[in-house]
Amino acid sequence: MEMSQYLEVFIEESKEHLQSCNEHLLELEKNPENLQIVNEIFRSAHTLKGMSATMGYEDLASLTHQMENVLDAIRNKKIVFTPEILDVIFLAVDDLDAMVESIASGGDGKRNVEAVVEKLIQIEQGNPINKTVKANEEEASTSVMESQQTSQEYDEFETTVLQQSSDQGFFTYQITVSLKKDCLLKAARVFMIFEALETLGEVIKTVPPVEELEEEKFDFEFLVTLISREPSDKIQKAILKISEVEKVVVHEFVAKASTHKETKQEIKAPEQETVEIVTPSLTEEKAEEKQTTSKVSNKTIRVNIERLDILMNLFEELVIDRGRLEQISQNLKDQELHETVERMSRITGDLQNIILNMRMVPVETVFNRFPRMVRQLARDLNKKIHLEIVGADTELDRTVIDEIGDPLVHLIRNALDHGIETPEVRKSRNKDEEGSVVLRAFHSGNHVFIELEDDGAGINKEKVLAKAINKGILTSEMAKTLTDTQIAELIFASGFSTADQISDISGRGVGLDVVKNTIESLGGSITIESQEGKGSLFSIQLPLTLSIISVMLVEIQEEKYAIPLSSIIETAIVHKDELMQAHNQTVIDFRGKVVPLLFLSDIFDVPVTKEEDAYYSIVIVRKGDKLAGLVVDGFIGQQEVVLKSLGSYLSSAYAISGATILGDGQVALIIDCNALIK
Template identity: 65%
Template sequence: MNEYLEVFIEESKEHIQALNDNLLVLEKNPTDIGMVNEIFRSAHTLKGMSATMGYQDLANLTHKLENVLDAVRNNQLKVSSEMLDVVFEAVDHLEEMVMDIASGGEGKRNVETVVTKLQAIEAGEDISNASSTQKEVVPSSTQSGSELSSSLDEFELAVLKESEEKNFNIFELNVSLREDCMLKAARVYMVFEILEQEGEVIKSNPLVQDLEEENFEQSFSVLLVSKTDAEVLRQKVLKVSEIEEVLVQPFSLADISAKQQAPQTSSTNGTPTSNESATNNASSSAKESGNVKIGNKTIRVNIDRLDALMNLFEELVIDRGRLEQISLNLKHNELQETVERMSRISGDLQNIILNMRMVPIDQVFNRFPRMVRQLAKDLGKQINLEIIGAETELDRTVIDEIGDPLVHLIRNSLDHGVETPETRTAKGKPAEGSLTLKAYHSGNHVFIEITDDGAGINKEKVINKAISNGIIKEEQASSLTDQQVFELIMASGFSTADKISDVSGRGVGLDVVKNTIESLGGTITIESEQDKGSVFSIQLPLTLSIISVLLVEVQKEKYAVPLSSIIETVVVHKDDIMQAHKKSVIDFRGKVVPLIPLEHVFQVPEQLKQDDYYSIVIVRKGEKMAGLIVDSFIGQQEVVLKSLGEYLSDVFAISGATILGDGQVALIIDSNALVK
């Protein structure tokens, strides 16, 4: 089963997510039986998959959940908030079990409490048939046997005749499962495994498809050709758990009348036989042969394979740059044409590979409706969550990292932002608070906004807390802009919560958010208005591995500045440089911008130079700007961002390195660190 484990885990996660999403919809529309059926189908499929893979605890809990859902769709139970709380609790356990399996465990978990609650829901309504999922009644084993013999087609009869002539035993086995058997399809599978080791199964009643879908009561029949004795067969099948009885009877072709031996066009219950099915399939294929048949064009690809592909392409980009440099130096026309063509093709290939790594941000957003529901109940608040732009795509690497920061921001908005219904009513607001999660593309960036209509940020409270925590001095407070005050809440250990709770108040959260986002090359800004609400806006790069940069020269060294942080490049005369607070600044479009000589920051050995003009790169982080003084601009280029590794991870203002076309290594500047 190990080869199917990855598929099982991925599909289980999808079904659990579907359960969460559809249960939230059902809570708003308790009479929507169509949605109940959707939820039931997800639970039923998950149960079958778990049983087949041998994860009994997971299958058992899903079966209990299935009982409650089945009672709801059969109008034996009504959907209530209390019932859904228990169902959500069960789904949480299912998710934990799947995560345990994904990390190499067996999916074991103590679920007695939630099982007791699920059973109590059933017992309270006196549901006698809650676990019945069958839609059709199959005759008892004796009747099944008679149907088994009467539904044999010409091919099957020929096989039986030849087996009889070669002195094989032909048996009809009637297998009865226990009344409390929960995993009927799994037991059938195990019985068939044993029988196929001992001989050849010719026919079953019900048909195999019905057995797999559990469309039968407690018994089924099998026609078997074998050399094994009847009692040995019986004992082997009885070893399968939850088997009540096995009746093994010899089967003889002489007992079948001439009428029954004729080719059958259909089985007695109206289901086509294998012969007819084959004919129908052949006919169907013939009809389709003249048409274009569109199948499923999607495949699952392990992210490690995409990472390996990306690494190989990054090496190709480095070699492409090297070839471009060589062709320029040699000035060979044919070589230059070939390199230009190669550059265009590799550019298209780059777009394809990057798009393969792009996944909808919905993979992160889809966990939040359930989380918001639970938090609102815990905090005694009413929240309406709106999600916009869930289809917006982002690089898989960024997707994996952005989930936790968003969780912190949403918890912060619900706890500190949105007020209780009583407080909101007193302020003349609707009792139900609003929380909006929005994602959209803009240029080479993705923006994520978390907006609430709560109390906003209390600036005085923030300033007082920052002073008491020693984050700022009292004399600095009066000169702070609103934006600077809002940024204080992202300082390490900062919290304005009056008491510590499970949700917040420990001073951990927004500093982690800020650090994570900046490590991804992104920024976070805050806007707030007292009693109107707050907006937390996150700006992230589309991808992290191949970036566009401006190459600059500082003395003999080359550096790369990401284009995403550059506003403009300017050349300034030395007489236009002014001094403010003993630091060099320039007037850039009416704003005072401080200058940062890169040769001082990176301690580049200075050479004597007498320049009347300075080359400056204007960079921005949020509302702040700075001018990086360089010796010259080389030009724009796409480069591969390579990490410096753990040993050099703390080098100031350097985010990585790249290999240029001439083989030199250029360090990539972290302009955010310089502006800060």
């Protein structure tokens, strides 16, 4: 059977299990007495081990198996859990993560993990109680199994079934199966044995119960009661074909109230193993297959993001054609055509929502890497820091999710290094020794906001100004006119850093300009609010999706432009007499606020072909708390358009974020309002 077809599933599920391990290990650090958390980590490690062995990644399976041994000893109270043990398990998870990443990038998943394996073995074997308890348990388990083999009990219902089967000519067998001691995939082997037995008869009872077998709550032996018309030797051979089965013992008996007629056969497996491959997910999913009929069936599937990209591209073409049909319908004024196009517009609108929702991914996929990172950085910096994550289920387009991770990492590192003070400094300032960092996400209109708030030292405005003047970013005279917000935003200047020493935690001589550029390239914006001594709040505004956007089409002379609706507050028409001059700039009084006007015909150097009117058409747009009025020659109307890139050659075009093809085949440039408002 080809394993390559399951590789993508294996990689995705492995990453999920490793992330689960990371999250639960962090919980365990806070609640070391909670063995339920250990069970969850053990379950993830166990599944990963089975999947790895099934796929043939033995190094991955071996390391996970070693980690599983330590977790098993902890949950069975053979080892006392300590922070040192937690550090070693974290190192093992890091190695496992690197191995999975190697496989994902086409590698073989091999890695030198001798150091961490040696530490895990020392932990497992270092406590004398471990060996004693283990030996006692094995002895007790053996005696229990022996007693089960000779005195298997059945309830009234099971006895009736067995007796009726015997009356109808069926044989009743008690089968004891022994797996090899080095078997890594006990649950998988159990499933394969059951699969083989069910082709020969019907399983009536197992010891231990099926649920415990699936969770590997047994050593290496288990007992199965089977009714079948097949002879015992055929049953034995069927089981012995399965690899890692060491021994099969069969008891045939007649089920009556108190009598047994037994014939015993025992066959040992040959030395060589038969290779058997199980379909991944891999082993655990197979073993649980029987239970799914009584549970809610899984109605989700994994879809490669490339397929969704292709689907989105095809739909974008459909949107362009839809716009063309709408225009043709308006020109021809045919009622039937108009109704058909209207219906098509509604259907494609619903289809668009479905496709966009399919591409939506919770920001949790980005956020869930940060708790572990914050823990490690806090230890490196000798600080006490509590990270709180709010709104992790907020959804964003996958293309945005892929790009937002690195900027957030940089902001968090910056908050931990420059923002949060050391416990001694915080104590001297009458603060809690443990600093607080809150990462939150929420929807607002057609945008998603991601905020990073800390209760640290805030931004030292004098230090920022001094550094900015020293770097030549602004003059001393300019510095006197800046507001607190404008001073805070100076840290986004290229190459700006207030760090006295370059460190590996944040900065490294590179400022936050990279963060700002990345966010603005996604059509978003970032703002800062800071109070010195109290903390800072970084707020990122991002569009829900980057592909299809709602715009207001406007005319500037003979040319058409599109302004994203997400930036527009409202439109207005003002008379020339209402224009005023302030600080060498044309402004208007808009609802009590002084709003500067930007003449787009001048900014984009549009050739003049029409005479000026006595009235100006104005689009009021917003960037954060700043407003501006864009002067245009006329409004065409609202439309959904496909955002197309201008390509690398025109990527530097000022205040233009892309272009779109209109229904009549014309190209309209999409205005970047964030670039226009300073």
